[in-house]
Amino acid sequence: MALQDEPLLELKAVHHAIGGRTIVEIEHWALRPGEHALLLGPSGSGKTSLINIVCGLVAPTGGEVRVAGERMTGVSALEKDDLRRRRIGLVFQTLRLVSALTVRQNLLLAQTIGRRLRDEADVDRLIGRVGLSHRAHGRPRELSQGEGQRAAIARALVARPALVIADEPTSALDDANTGRMLDLLFDSAAATGATLLVATHDERVRGRFAHRLELAARA
Numbered sequence: 001m002a003l004q005d006e007p008l009l010e011l012k013a014v015h016h017a018i019g020g021r022t023i024v025e026i027e028h029w030a031l032r033p034g035e036h037a038l039l040l041g042p043s044g045s046g047k048t049s050l051i052n053i054v055c056g057l058v059a060p061t062g063g064e065v066r067v068a069g070e071r072m073t074g075v076s077a078l079e080k081d082d083l084r085r086r087r088i089g090l091v092f093q094t095l096r097l098v099s100a101l102t103v104r105q106n107l108l109l110a111q112t113i114g115r116r117l118r119d120e121a122d123v124d125r126l127i128g129r130v131g132l133s134h135r136a137h138g139r140p141r142e143l144s145q146g147e148g149q150r151a152a153i154a155r156a157l158v159a160r161p162a163l164v165i166a167d168e169p170t171s172a173l174d175d176a177n178t179g180r181m182l183d184l185l186f187d188s189a190a191a192t193g194a195t196l197l198v199a200t201h202d203e204r205v206r207g208r209f210a211h212r213l214e215l216a217a218r219a
């Protein structure tokens, strides 16, 4: 298989149960580079649980997860941490920026952790690209909601991950800001060559993605 055909994310017979209750069950699903995809399903269908499994934060009770050809299951916690650090950028609904640091310092920290290098010019370029140059030295609590989301996206992208995962990035936004958030995610992904996986139950987001993984409601 040619390298560019290799899935960026592959799920094989992934099963996860808590207390005997199945919360995730996927026979097979693959995401190839550039195939921006939605992770869809009603509340409680397992979207966040699956994201935690893909990121290696939760070990599924069965099955295999591969990220860029490397195993995220059946390997040590250290190997999972390393794979996540190298390949995945996460955008949380609650932004989880470090409150004591400025926007610029948050990005420099994420860059150093993810890439083990420090490139201030690259951080400044990315801050400019998300329209935050005037807020680069502001702290998270001083940002508007939209500015905070821009900072969180920039932070997720700064280590140039191949896969960017966003969990419900638009659920708290009005229509205009939902459109802007998606534009920003697509533009930023294009600029850094990342592929997006966006979890949502937001109907407004559906039309923008050609690929999807749909999770069924669970009783």
Ligand SMILES: Nc1ncnc2c1ncn2[C@@H]1O[C@H](COP(=O)(O)OP(=O)(O)OP(=O)(O)O)[C@@H](O)[C@H]1O
Residues within 6 Å of the ligand: 018, 023, 041, 042, 043, 044, 045, 046, 047, 048, 049, 050, 201
């Ligand atoms: N640590 C846990 N212990 C017990 N049950 C859990 C745990 N984590 C998730 N669940 C259950 O698994 C199911 C899926 O939860 P999950 O958070 O993945 O859903 P979701 O699709 O992300 O929902 P939402 O759209 O509301 O964010 C829910 O019924 C939830 O209660």
Ligand SMILES: [Mg+2]
Residues within 6 Å of the ligand: 047, 048, 049, 167, 168
């Ligand atoms: Mg969720």
